[in-house]
Amino acid sequence: MPELPEVETTRRGIAPYLQGREIREVIVRERRLRTPVPVDLEDALVGRQIGEPGRRAKYLTIPVGTRTLLWHLGMSGSLRIARLGELPKKHDHVDLVVDDGVILRYHDPRRFGFVDWLRGGVSDDPRLARLGPEPLSPDFDGERLYRLSRGRRLAVKPFLMDNAVVVGVGNIYAAEALFLAGIDPRRPAGRIAGERYARLAEAVREVLAAAITQGGTTLRDFVSGVGEPGYFAQRLNVYGRAGEPCRRCGGELRNVTLGQRASVFCPRCQS
Template sequence: MPELPEVETTRRGIEPHVIGRSISRITIRDKRLRWPIPDSLPAWAEDQTIVRVERRSKYLLLVLERGTVLVHLGMSGSLRVLLDDPTPTKHDHVDVELDNGIRLRYNDPRRFGAWLYTEQPVNEHSLIEKLGPEPLTDAFNFDYFYPLTRKRKTKIKTFIMDAHIVVGVGNIYANEALFLSGINPHKLAGKITKAETTLLISNIKKVLARAIDQGGTTLKDFVGGDGKPGYFAQSLNVYGRTGLPCFQCESLIKEMRTNNRGTFYCSHCQPSR
């Protein structure tokens, strides 16, 4: 968390305010993120114009005239548009001030995010080059996905959360897509049928699209570029609902641990088989 819908919500929120604007100044208050922010970032980026704001997986990409700034929100980060200059708080680590006075402020209490840059094509960057396809594109389809599952003994939830297989299907949305597909999270990837595969692909796309439409999911810290929380939490079927009745059958939602992550499911709607 934040996952793909939250990052896409952030991208859409900041994009109208920054396209075509020049970076006047970058202020780094604490460079101790997941990877230290390069000392050279301000001098490299300042006076460059932001050409596009893109997203690849969970990375925000500020495409400049001569390279790209890669921003990762980590587990607790947010990037907000500020029309004035309020006093920075404890966890406001980076400010990007634009030539029109607007600034982007990066807040990250847990400091698991990142601010990096590259002058090379961004798809060649070591953090990007081996990522799987975007789930909301035509590249994520049955002909691509089903052959990868064959003979795989990985649990299907773990499998769809592997960014080398498909990007952006984080824990919340993996739980929700599997529930809508009637697939038990611990079923082995190699055991899912063709019909289940078709349904799962469709529901991954559906869940992510719905979450983006609702501004992402705010459980604790996340706010979008406009400072507002996401509302998809109100639409969750299983995630975080341990012990509550299933909306479909009224059986109690169960929780188990998968790779140290909470896995939520309905044993009636998602039987082990």
């Protein structure tokens, strides 16, 4: 379940092996991803040069020739660097073979991810056009959360996970940020004070930045193929810990469903 830190770590891990390289071959073993792999993918990529891989929200953007690949890892997708001759495993759906025996290999058991072309620029493509700011950019702050939440009755956790508000805050990090900020995930977004939103925005930045930093230490995984980038060994306070004791107060963590997502929190530390 790649969240933003995993996607960013993937970008950093694969970029040195791709940038400036020419694509020699494209192998698609399974076209039925979330959206079908474009029929012209192979023809359009072969012989073209790869530019600098970028990221917007959880989307990877990889310039190739005059076009740009838009790659989303969905829930179970991963990209890694394989070597020529390494046999594909089950669910290895797409290979981009570049010079010097390097293969960018896409693995995705649930096929919620996709690879497609960017239509227009990064800000024009319909999938990216309405996205909110990056959580680690200056455009994201407590003031924005406060302003956009006025009058909304939606619970703060799904509000925080709304990509029009801020991108890249998935279920894990939303739960962790709300714990750090001491805010009950069920609280209506419109009934939270500006001060508390300032704290929440800071908590979002903290958990994401820490995860990206930790991801940097596992970059070797993209080369050796040992293990897949999943969650980082980040110490989670609440996610996945329902029924266990709160690390801060010792009370029992509770689970509620918000927006059809499991939401674990500490009733004593979060109000």
